[in-house]
Amino acid sequence: MKYNFTDIERKWQEYWEVNQTFRTPDLDDLDKSMPKYYVLDMFPYPSGEGLHVGHPEGYTATDIVARFKRMKGFNVMHPIGWDAFGLSTEQYAIKTGVHPKIRTEECISKFRQQLKSLGFSYDWQREVGTSNEDYYKWTQWMFLKIYNSFYDEKENKAKPIEELDIPNGFSEKEKYEFVNSKRLAYLADVPVNWCPELGTVLSNEEVPEQIEKGFSVIKRNMRQWNLRITKYADRLLNDLEDLDWPKNVKDIQRNWIGKSEGATVVFEIKDNKGEFRKVEIYTTRPDTIYGATYLILAPEHKLVREITDVENSDKVESYLEKATRKSDLERTELSKEKSGVFTGAYAVNPLSRTEIPVLVADYVLASYGTGAIMGVPGHDERDSEFARKLSLPIIPVVLPEGLSEEQKAEFIEKTSTGEECFTGEGISINSEMINGLKTPEAISKVIQWLVKNENGKETVNFKLRDWLFSRQRFWGEPFPIIHFEDGTFKALAEDSLPLKLPEGVSYKPSGTGESPLAGIADWVNTIDPVTGLEVKRETNTMPQWAGSCWYFLRFLDPKNEKTFCDKKLEEFWMPVDLYIGGQEHSVLHLIYARFWYKILYDLGYVSHTEPFTKLFNQGMILGEDGVKMSKSRGNVINPDDVVREFGADSMRLFEMFMGPLEATKPWSTKGIEGLNRFLRRTWRLVIDEDTGELNKKIVEDHDDVLIIKLLNKTIKKVTDDIEDGDMKFNTAISYLMIFVNELYKVEKFSREAIEKFILLLSPFAPHISEELWSRLGNSPSIQNVPWPSYDPELVKEDVVTLVFQVNGKIRSKQEMEFDTDEKALEDAALDNENVKKHILGKQIVKIITVKNKMVNIVVK
RNA sequence: GCCGAAAUGGCGGAAUUGGUAGACGCACCGGACUCAAAAUCCGGCGAGGCUCAAACCUCGUAAGGGUUCGACUCCCUUUUUCGGCACCA
Numbered sequence: 018m019k020y021n022f023t024d025i026e027r028k029w030q031e032y033w034e035v036n037q038t039f040r041t042p043d044l045d046d047l048d049k050s051m052p053k054y055y056v057l058d059m060f061p062y063p064s065g066e067g068l069h070v071g072h073p074e075g076y077t078a079t080d081i082v083a084r085f086k087r088m089k090g091f092n093v094m095h096p097i098g099w100d101a102f103g104l105s106t107e108q109y110a111i112k113t114g115v116h117p118k119i120r121t122e123e124c125i126s127k128f129r130q131q132l133k134s135l136g137f138s139y140d141w142q143r144e145v146g147t148s149n150e151d152y153y154k155w156t157q158w159m160f161l162k163i164y165n166s167f168y169d170e171k172e173n174k175a176k177p178i179e180e181l182d183i184p185n186g187f188s189e190k191e192k193y194e195f196v197n198s199k200r201l202a203y204l205a206d207v208p209v210n211w212c213p214e215l216g217t218v219l220s221n222e223e224v225p226e227q228i229e230k231g232f233s234v235i236k237r238n239m240r241q242w243n244l245r246i247t248k249y250a251d252r253l254l255n256d257l258e259d260l261d262w263p264k265n266v267k268d269i270q271r272n273w274i275g276k277s278e279g280a281t282v283v284f285e286i287k288d289n290k291g292e293f294r295k296v297e298i299y300t301t302r303p304d305t306i307y308g309a310t311y312l313i314l315a316p317e318h319k320l321v322r323e324i325t326d327v328e329n330s331d332k333v334e335s336y337l338e339k340a341t342r343k344s345d346l347e348r349t350e351l352s353k354e355k356s357g358v359f360t361g362a363y364a365v366n367p368l369s370r371t372e373i374p375v376l377v378a379d380y381v382l383a384s385y386g387t388g389a390i391m392g393v394p395g396h397d398e399r400d401s402e403f404a405r406k407l408s409l410p411i412i413p414v415v416l417p418e419g420l421s422e423e424q425k426a427e428f429i430e431k432t433s434t435g436e437e438c439f440t441g442e443g444i445s446i447n448s449e450m451i452n453g454l455k456t457p458e459a460i461s462k463v464i465q466w467l468v469k470n471e472n473g474k475e476t477v478n479f480k481l482r483d484w485l486f487s488r489q490r491f492w493g494e495p496f497p498i499i500h501f502e503d504g505t506f507k508a509l510a511e512d513s514l515p516l517k518l519p520e521g522v523s524y525k526p527s528g529t530g531e532s533p534l535a536g537i538a539d540w541v542n543t544i545d546p547v548t549g550l551e552v553k554r555e556t557n558t559m560p561q562w563a564g565s566c567w568y569f570l571r572f573l574d575p576k577n578e579k580t581f582c583d584k585k586l587e588e589f590w591m592p593v594d595l596y597i598g599g600q601e602h603s604v605l606h607l608i609y610a611r612f613w614y615k616i617l618y619d620l621g622y623v624s625h626t627e628p629f630t631k632l633f634n635q636g637m638i639l640g641e642d643g644v645k646m647s648k649s650r651g652n653v654i655n656p657d658d659v660v661r662e663f664g665a666d667s668m669r670l671f672e673m674f675m676g677p678l679e680a681t682k683p684w685s686t687k688g689i690e691g692l693n694r695f696l697r698r699t700w701r702l703v704i705d706e707d708t709g710e711l712n713k714k715i716v717e718d719h720d721d722v723l724i725i726k727l728l729n730k731t732i733k734k735v736t737d738d739i740e741d742g743d744m745k746f747n748t749a750i751s752y753l754m755i756f757v758n759e760l761y762k763v764e765k766f767s768r769e770a771i772e773k774f775i776l777l778l779s780p781f782a783p784h785i786s787e788e789l790w791s792r793l794g795n796s797p798s799i800q801n802v803p804w805p806s807y808d809p810e811l812v813k814e815d816v817v818t819l820v821f822q823v824n825g826k827i828r829s830k831q832e833m834e835f836d837t838d839e840k841a842l843e844d845a846a847l848d849n850e851n852v853k854k855h856i857l858g859k860q861i862v863k864i865i866t867v868k869n870k871m872v873n874i875v876v877k
Numbered sequence: 878g879c880c881g882a883a884a885u886g887g888c889g890g891a892a893u894u895g896g897u898a899g900a901c902g903c904a905c906c907g908g909a910c911u912c913a914a915a916a917u918c919c920g921g922c923g924a925g926g927c928u929c930a931a932a933c934c935u936c937g938u939a940a941g942g943g944u945u946c947g948a949c950u951c952c953c954u955u956u957u958u959c960g961g962c963a964c965c966a
Contacts, residue, residue, distance in 0.1 A: 225962095265881055269961055272880070277965070300966060313966095355964085385965045392966090398878090399964050480965050600960075674902070676890055680883095681959075688889070691902050701917090748891070751901035758901090761918085820897050825947040830897065851933080865946055870896050875946045 018709035020700035022664030026784040030136060038798045039087075039095065039138040044586055047092045054091040055590050056083045057569055057629075059598025059606070062100045062561075063124035065109060068131040069646065070654045070672070070684060075597040075635035077669045078678050078744055080137045082595060084780035085739045087138075088804040094590050096572035097132065097139040099125050101148035103561045104215065107492040117492040118520075121148055131656060135665045136783050138800070143575045147564025152571060153494045154515035155581035156563050160202060161497060161508055163616055167199040168248040175201060175248075175619035193505065201245045201616065202486065204506070208384070209485055211237040216530070217489040220560065221482050222273075222605045239530075242487040242496065242557065246612045250274050250479040252626075253611055261631040261742075263679070269603040275480025277301055280464050281387060282473035284312055284364040286375055288324045296320055296364065299386030299478060302396065303467070304459035307448035308414035309391035310404065312364045312375045313357065316340035317383035324375060326361030333358055333377060340379045355380050355403045366391075367472045368450060368463070378403065386478050394435065401438040411435055415443045415456065484609065486560060491518070491533040493558030499545055500553045513546070516554075532556040565606055566613035569593055569628060584624075593629045595742075597678075600634040607632070633744055638672070639683040646684075654684050666782035667693040670750060673781060678744035696785055698757055699778070703771060703789045711793070714760075720767045724759065728770050729811035731756045735777045736804070746781070753778055768793065773805040820871040821846040823855040839866045846872035 033039060047053075056079050061072060083095040101121050110117045125146060132139070145152055166175045181199055183192055197203060209218040214232045218241060224234050246253075254274045257267045279301035288294045298312065314321050316337050325333045336358045357378030364375050373391075380399060381390050394404030394411045404411055413432035417439055420428060429446075431437035442456035450466065451459040467473035487496070497509040497516045509516060519540040534556040535541060545552045570582040573590050577583060607629075614628040639645055640652025647653065659668045671689040675682045705712050719725070731752050738749035756774055760766050772793060779786035779799045790799045814835050819842060821829040829851045833842070843864055846852055852874065859876035866872045 265960075268881055272962060275962090275965065279966080298966085302966080380964050380966095382965065390966050397966065399966070402964090478965075480962095603961080671902095674889085680890090682889065685889070685903070687903050695902085697917095745891095747889090748901080751891075754901055818897065822896085822947070825896095825945090827897065854933095863946070865896090867896060871947090873896080873946055 018704060018706055020697045020704075020785070022666060022696070022784070023661075025788045026134075026136065026660075026665050029784045029787045030133060032787070032797060033136075033138070034133075034141075036798070037142075038800055039140050040142055041092070041094050041096075041140045044589060047589075048090075051090050051092055053094065053590055054083075054086045054595075055094040055569075055593045056086070056595045057095075057572075057593045057597070058097060059596070059602065060098045060100050060565070060568060061128060062103055062105075063121065063128045064105055065120070065124055067124075067127050068656050070656050070659070071599075071635075071638050071646075073135055073656055073668065074638055074672045074678070075599070076132070076135070076137055077672050078633075078635065078746065079595065079597050080669075081673070081746060081780040082739060083138050084783065084800060085804065087800055088776070088780075088802065090803065094572070095139055096143040096145075097137070097141075098143075098145040098568055098572065099128070099147065100561065100565050100568075101125065101146040102153075102493045102564055104217075104490065104492075107490055110492070118148070121146075134660055135656070135669065138783070143572045145568060145571050145575050147568065148492070150515045150517055151578070153564065155571065156494050156559065156567070157497045157514050157516060158511055158581065159567065159613070159617070160494075160559065160563070161511055161514075162620055162622075163244060164200055164202040164498075164508055166201045166616065166620060168201060168245060173252075175616050177620070201248070203243055203245070204240055205243055206238055206240045207243065207485075208236045209239045209241055210234045211239070211530075218485060218487070220485040220562075222484075222608070223560075226601075241485055244484040244486045244612075246484045246608075247479060247481055249612050249615055250276065250481045252615060253481075253608065256611075256627055260627060260629070262629075263632065263634055266600070266603045266607070266632060266634065270608060273481060273604045273608065275478075277478050277480075279303065279476055279478065280460075280467060280473055281476040282306065282367065282391070282467060284367060284391070286312075286320070286324050286362050286364045288320075288362065289326045294320060294324065296389055297387040297473075298389045298391050299476060300391060300393075302393070302456075302460070303463040303473075304445055304448070304451060304454075304456055305393040305396050305414050306366065306391065306463060307369050307445075307451075308393045308395045308412045309366055309373060310394060310410045310412060311373050311392040313378045313381045313390050313392055313403075314360075314375065315381040315383035315388040316377055316379050318377075318388045321360065321377055324360055324362040329359055329361040333360055336377060355399070355406050357403065357407060367470070368466070374409075376407075384482065385480070394438070395432045396438065396440055398438055398440060401435060405435045412447055413439075414445060414447050415439060415441075416446050417441065417443045418455075484612070486563075487557035488560050489530065489532040490558050493560065494563055495534065495558055496555040498555040499543065500555065501545075501550060502552075506555070507545075510546075532558060534558070562606060562609045566610045567617070570623070581622075584622075587622075588624050591623065592625045592627060595631050595633065596629040597633045597635060597744075599637075603634075631742065633742075634679055635744075636677075636679050636681040638675075639681060641684050641686065643683045659689065663689050663693045664696075664784070666696055666785050670696070670782050673746040674750045676747055678746070695754055695757065696782060698761070700785065700789070702757060702760055703775075704792065714763075714765050715768050715771060716765045717768055720765075720770050721763070724763060724766055724770055726811050726815075727756060727759055728773060729807040732773065732777060732805050732807040733812050736807070739780070750781060753781075775799070776802060776805050814869075817869045819845070819869075821849050821852050822871060822873040823852060824875060825873060826855075828852050828855050835869060837868075839868060842866050842868070842872050846874060 058076050058079050083093050087093045106117045106120050109120055147153060165178045167178055167181045169176045178196060178200060181196065183195060187195060210221065210224050212219050212227055212232050212234050218239060219227060219234060228234060254271060254276055257270060279299060280303040281297045281299050282303060283295050283297055286294050286296055321337065355378065357376045360375050360377060362375040363372040365372055380403065381388065392400040392404065394400040394409060395413045396415050411433055413429050416425060416428065428437065432439065445451045445454050445459045451462050454462060464475050495516050495518060497514060498506055499509065500506045519537050541554050541556060543552055543554060570587060573586040574582040610628060614623060615626060617623045618626050640650060642652050644650065656668065667689055671692040674692055675688065703712055734752040735749045738745060775786050775789050776799065787797055787799050791797050816832045817835055819831050819833050820827055821831065829849045831845060831849065833845065843866055856874055856876050862875040862877050864872065864874050
């Protein structure tokens with residue numbers, strides 16, 4: 018009777034389903050004396066392609082941990098669902114005419130069946146999909162909560178909009194505008210990233226990915242919904258500190274948030290009517306202010322036209338025109354050659370009182386800081402390049418420390434000509450008020466002066482921008498917002514949710530840059546139930562990221578109709594203990610979800626500040642040829658084929674054996690054959706293939722001491738490898754292999770040894786383990802059996818191999834009893850023939866002895 | 878350009894409070910079983926030297942240097958690969 022993985026896997030998958038083996042009990046039925054463990058996968062987007070081999074990699078890892086924790090007695094939460102709204106389904110719909118809803122259901126069925134075929138221990142009762150009405154009802158509800166909140170700067174948290182202080186004496190209209198200007202979700206006419214091929218806007222976070230796919234992205238002014246994520250920049254940054262996340266993901270998020278500390282400084286400019294205007298600039302180096310030889314405004318800066326004089330007006334206008342026509346991409350790409358024009362105006366340096374020219378240049382971004390900078394060409398690379406191009410003067414104001422008089426003179430000479438540009442910290446020179454001060458002191462002295470003279474202040478800036486939250490799509494959550502004819506708008510009442518997508522109608526693009534929903538008159542035109550007025554619905558939809566911001570909460574209470582998640586359940590299960598997914602979500606999902614969660618926290622709906630305690634990124638699986646799998650290369654491995662040919666257990670085992678989880682590694686068909694061979698060997702260890710009976714080598718009485726010791730070591734190794742959180746299951750599997758190899762070498766082994774081994778194997782290869790477990794006469798499921806423990810005494814070695822070195826070179830090895838004392842080790846080393854040969858006629862300088870390891874004899 | 882990670886046999890990868898480099902698997906080679914093949918089982922397998930053989934010797938963890946009795950492991954320099962950012966003042 019051979020190892021028939023197809024039958025075995027089908028049999029046990031059915032068993033698990035029928036018996037609801039992996040169902041997580043309701044809160045009241047849990048054993049509260051045991052800790053909880055929430056292990057989560059990044060839920061998949063169910064595309065038409067079906068699962069690829071990359072999906073099972075992370076899913077197998079979480080499944081191993083989930084099964085292990087259950088056997089350890091933890092209360093385990095291990096759910097799965099679908100990130101079901103999204104662009105590619107909609108594009109498929111446009112191409113084929115199949116409604117996105119139907120298409121989504123088809124794809125989900127396929128995914129579900131594929132995931133089940135791999136034997137993952139999900140609690141399928143908790144399955145959720147973001148495009149289900151009873152799910153997106155709560156996404157909309159949360160949007161309303163965000164919309165109806167403002168950020169209290171004093172308490173540093175979001176609060177309900179009702180608690181907002183409205184200044185006295187405002188008219189109704191002013192009140193309305195004031196409140197809208199404070200909401201955490203707001204409509205604004207802002208320059209957005211428009212992608213013509215997709216026919217929608219994109220958030221800043223989404224742009225790089227789409228450009229990589231070959232799509233173009235242009236800046237365009239559009240009235241769009243935004244979420245005020247920038248209010249949370251500091252908290253998103255600081256709270257990263259305590260998370261058990263990969264360092265690089267934290268770095269990527271820190272970088273994206275991009276905090277910089279500096280100062281804003283006010284300069285006076287004479288405008289083209291001869292009046293004085295104030296302009297604020299931002300700098301991280303206020304100590305270099307004496308070296309500012311010009312001032313630059315971004316082309317979009319409000320003051321540009323006001324200060325440009327008649328003489329320079331044509332030149333400036335044409336420059337502005339060119340700049341607006343460039344896309345962001347062009348503007349950065351063409352930036353190798355800096356450009357700019359003089360406005361004719363001069364600004365006064367508030368400290369040195371010197372007059373410096375004001376220019377317009379597109380290397381200054383309107384969207385960062387104040388949209389204006391002071392040009393310090395001696396100490397900023399970009400300013401240096403610009404100054405050299407336009408022959409602007411350069412004044413050195415920072416001297417590196419530790420230079421000789423001669424070097425100083427050379428430094429000043431080279432800096433003045435633009436040959437050198439020193440951007441580091443040093444000592445201020447040519448800077449009246451701060452001469453001789455080191456950079457940090459110089460900075461604080463300048464800031465003090467600015468504050469005292471009301472000429473500026475210390476300022477913090479972030480690269481992070483508000484989250485552009487609307488898309489011109491059909492297949493997403495509609496905004497529960499209605500627009501009145503007079504241009505005002507308001508939110509729908511919470512009890513009117515969900516606001517459903519129209520069914521059975523056109524979802525094709527409108528062609529006007531508006532959402533397809535705009536073309537569905539029946540849906541768009543409606544009556545406000547409160548005022549009875551004719552209104553139009555908001556036609557944009559939310560981005561795909563909305564639903565994934567909180568799905569991990571819905572898993573805890575998927576059927577609740579009264580709330581998105583019962584507070585008690587949230588308190589018990591959150592935060593997620595282990596979250597595994599791809600690195601592509603380092604910004605995007607992982608920053609949006611943290612932000613969303615913090616709002617829910619501020620408003621009192623969740624009880625923790627961060628949703629994911631430990632994050633782990635699985636690496637990519639490459640094709641057999643060592644490059645990324647792609648259809649065009651024809652190197653795609655289909656998991657269905659693998660399961661059919663080798664079985665789910667072999668696939669799971671192989672994906673874990675390939676290397677550490679986070680590594681990028683190539684697929685290997687020969688490699689999976691090896692793991693299949695291992696399982697067949699394991700099978701034959703238990704089952705006599707000729708008779709189908711148990712192997713005669715299995716006996717009831719005890720093993721020899723070597724097998725017992727090896728078993729204990731194997732238990733320790735496998736347990737440690739799963740528990741330490743490094744996700745290096747390859748070494749655990751290699752120990753399982755060693756154990757099997759050893760059992761092949763002995764005449765007999767005990768039932769206990771093989772049973773414990775099967776328990777160790779079960780999280781990795783659950784089907785064969787269940788089968789062998791029950792064939793050994795035990796009752797299923799193996800999931801309910803406690804994880805084996807080891808005896809620390811039996812893990813210790815009896816004999817160790819000592820290494821004898823002479824001058825650090827290995828000259829001999831010798832087996833000796835564990836814990837033999839140093840003196841005996843030395844004697845043994847000195848008595849060794851080969852060692853003697855190498856120290857003959859030489860003088861022993863010293864002997865270094867490390868217990869149970871080595872003896873090194875140093876000779877001269 | 879800046880930030881981060883990595884580089885070990887023919888291949889995937891083990892080994893770090895500094896102490897036997899190459900566990901385990903793949904590929905390959907040899908043997909057993911077989912009429913034969915597959916499957917299976919047993920053994921070998923970093924490079925080179927010496928040898929009938931064993932023993933033994935030299936080199937070897939991207940490259941170069943350093944610290945140390947001893948370095949894949951720590952420090953410095955360089956190269957390459959991957960990921961992120963890219964006029965953020």
